[in-house]
Amino acid sequence: MIRTPVFPPLMKGLAAGPANPFAIACDQARRGVDAGLIAWSCSDDRLRAALVLAPEEPLEQAMAGLVACAVGFQNAFGALAPSETALHLDWAGGLRVNGAHCGALHAAAATRDPAAVPDWLVVALDLTLRLPDEFEPGETPDWTAIDQEGCGLIDPIDLLEAWSRHSLRWLHLLEDPEGRATLARDWVGLVWDLGRPVTLPLRGTRHEGTFLGVDENFGMLLKTGAETRLIPLTALLEEV
Incomplete structure (x- = not known):
């Protein structure tokens, strides 16, 4: 049985079951839910979650939230994975474990106007935990799952909780110009x-x-x- 994750005080969880957390988070954001909601879903082969943000700056600058959550995921994964495991970030949101695709981060917002302050911004995580049984190890060299990369013992709920904590830290740092510069330095060192x-x-x-x-x-x-x-980065926004 999958346990219920525990999130930091400024965040609250919403279990999505088999539904798409990204769609649920966007729907809740349109309804005016407070920032900090994390809709989440975890199965044997996939971990999905989506975080609602309420930016106070124009969308062009607010999209840095996607970068903050990406670096937050790398920090969370790095703390739980074996030390020899490498995780890199595609500019477009993709996650790579030991060079192969293993998931992605996505974003949607209330507007596509770069100069407008969006009512909401949602950043979503989609991570492959296990490939379907019909795939043999090495059959898809550019696509992988964390269990194929020696990370099968990571508890996905532990990873989700760690992602929320590290992302929250980076999102807070974005409020300071020096924090934004620190995020940029860390992110550039991880970009594929x-x-x-x-x-x-x-x-x-x-x-x-x-x-x-x-x-x-x-x-x-x-x-x-x-x-x-x-x-x-606004070019990466999706319709959900």
Whole structure:
């Protein structure tokens, strides 16, 4: 039986059962629920959770919440996983364990206007705990699960609780300019493919080029030929 997670005082949980926590959190946010709600769901093969935020700054800056939760997950996973396990973060939200995809973070907001202060922002986590039985180890080299990477003994509820704590710490640090700079330094050290050629599919369009770095709002600087373009984090927002 899966135990009920215990979250920090500023957060409260909502068990989603087999439903999609991302959709539930967005629905609750539209209804005006307080920030700090975490809708969650855990099965044998998948851990999903979604955190409701209430930004007080324009969306372009508020999207740093996605980065805070991504680094928070890396911190949580790093504290529970074997020391030799490497976890990296794709700019677009993907999670990589020992180089292979193992899940992702997603985001949705009340608006897509970068200059508007959104009524709410939801950051969701989706982590693969175990691959389906029909897949043999090594059959999908670019897709993995944490049990395939020597992390099968991690209690997913422990991981969820740790994610909430570490994310809350980073979200609080975002309120301070120095904290934002610290987040940027930690995040850049974890980003996958920085300085390398990348292919980025977004809303039906494939963006290709060299991932040079990010701007002050964590937007991707992508160089294609002689042109360098900025792809803002708001481009990652999903309709839920």
